[in-house]
Amino acid sequence: MKNVSIWLCCALLALPAAVRAQDTQAQPPAEAAEAQEPAQDAAETPQSVDQKLEELDQKIRVLDRKIEIDKEAAAEKAKTAGQAVAGKDGFSLRSADGNFTFRLRGYAQFDGRYWVDDEQRPQTETFLLRRVRPIFEGTVYKIFDFRIMPDFGQGQTVLFDAYLEARFNPAFRVRAGKFKPPVGLERLQSATDILFVERALPTNLVPNRDLGVQISGDLAGGAVNYAVGVFNGVADLGNGDADVNNDKDLAARVFFQPFVAGNGPLKNLGFGVGTSQGDQTGTLTATGLPGYRTPGQQTFFSYRSDATAAGTTIADGTRFRLAPQGYFYRGPFGLLAEYTINRQDVRRDQISERLEHKSWQAAGSWVIAGGEPSFRGVTTKKVWDPAAHTYGAFELAARYSELKLDDATFPFFANPASAARSAKSMAVGLNWYFNRNLRLLFDYETTRFEGGAATGDREDEKIFFSRFQIAF
């Protein structure tokens, strides 16, 4: 039995070979040759697989390396390629090294003015485009910034800013061109960030825009900011494009934020003083003297002027402004205050006088929901998105301001029947910040006057303001 089993196993093992031999014999020579190839392949299989694996490995490595090289090339190209960016800060072009940039920004303010109790001085209720200002900003050769800002609001075209500034280091910048002289606090605040639709009365006593050269910088890590410059010397509220005499104004401001570097409760405390001084001599056609405006942008004070030497008051001597100022922001609350003294030598005919006008304001704000106030506006914590049940930030505001003209102004240098001796304004407002770019303002402001009418006092100005603002 054992022998039978051995023979059976041998027969089974031999069977496939016998069958293969029979098949081979039955095939023509060519097919037989093909049939022999698998046997040869079988013999070469270990080497072939290694080779193929090696080839495949190399191919994968080559593909990986090509991808790597492509990425390196793309990264290299990105280094040398400029960038075009669109976002909440506007639209910008930037060279790869950042040394050249161009930014298109701007803002527009669509206002409504609604007058109350304006029987004696009827006013027109109106919508108006208060400011429409495209801003072209940029940098060339790394340290030279420029800014050009015209205004197309109220149907006029006026150039507000056009200057070049060289940033040698944070403590030393040189600016030349047309810009805000460093005097009044609220004037220096951007029109997009002011708390109310219109600035308060003290802004009447400081210049708006002037041409000049200014040196400025931040010292002690930003705790001290200084600015000093030489300007043509525009009248109060003035926005000049050329001087009318050879005398120039020197303007300077120092502002302290002693705790700005920390995170303590006084971080957003700032205070300082702005000033300007210069000799100004007016003429009958360019008196060098201003008119002052109400919050409703009505003139409530002007000097006498009838185009004759006997009947026209002109600037004639020193003009000096001093404007202590400050702000404090903490949590949802904000406070801004400034006091402005304006001394002006004037002359009418042969009589000269040094007049001293004074004005001050205090404004408080409370962001009741959704944001945090600062001198640069309210930062919305959650932007307006009804689907997400977020509605931006809401702010309540109140302000009181006064402007008192020197008693010596009347009646010789200004007509008390048309020019008020003082103005006192109170305002309340509600501001709604949809996001960083959009906001709605609703204000009510009433202003009382002393004098300024043929009999008694000028009629109170009571006005509702609305504003829709887009800024980018």
Added chain:
Amino acid sequence: MSHRNLLSASALGLSLLLAGTAQGAGIKLLNASYDPTRELYQDINGAFAKSWKAKTGQDLTIQQSHGGSGKQARSVIDGLEADVVTLALAYDIDAVANSGLIAKNWQTRLPNNSTPYTSTIVFLVRKGNPKKIRDWDDLTRPGVSVITPNPKTSGGARWNYLAAWGYALRKFNNDPAKAKDFVGRIYKNVPILDTGARGSTVTFVERGIGDVLIAWENEAVFAVKGEMGAKGDFQIVAPSISVLAEPPVAVVDKVAAKHKTVQVATAYLQFLYTPEGQEIAARHYYRPRNEAVAAKYAAQFPKVQLFTVDQVFGGWTKAQQAHFADGGVFDQIYGAGR
């Protein structure tokens, strides 16, 4: 304020302006160089800054910029404010000179045609030379994967290409058609073209691609010494014939004049010819010009029969136009091989 006061104020402003600009002044040089010279110039810069300080008392900072030689030339032409260029071949500096940034006679301003050191082209193979690469013929064999950078962007790659072409001309009795076919077969074996020599070294050494890297001699030594991978993983094979590579240097006149660095930039390049500069070059496996230093380091350089570009191709301008210009021989053979 009167205009007299205005003038005073303006003068004050100007003084402050000048004071501001004067802040942070210091001597800085930028050397725009080609790919594999990083380590060489790190040592050169340190030695020269020390020497300059000792001589003048001035602190000197030398910055380096590296990339494919042709690409670096392009960058300088396009505005990279390099005080000096130390590129892979004269043609690239000629290109900068043609843009007006460097005087046309730049090559005569320093010894040896403004080439303070030379090199040549060798083969780097894997340990044990498994594909048995011995000479240029072996690079044409099917199944041999050859790594070399793109001659369009890399100076080193152009040296590689011309070395192969010079060998082929000699092999085929100056028959350009056969040389073209020969070099074409080499490039048919090139799976990937990096933009610079260092990139190709990375491809071969770090990424493990290919059987042979055609490389600058100093770059091959760099790899063999284990600077980019395990020491001992590679070996150098010197071909029977190769090209005498002459990487030149020049002051970028207009940039140096603008930066007021002409004197220090010139001294920097002259330093390369000093025994100290030549020693540093030799230590980085560049063949020194100085005979004494060359003799001292002779043992580290294999004896290879070398030809110059002038001898075989009639100069770089002709070689460039015939081989590397758009539509030139390289485009024909590499495009056809793909």
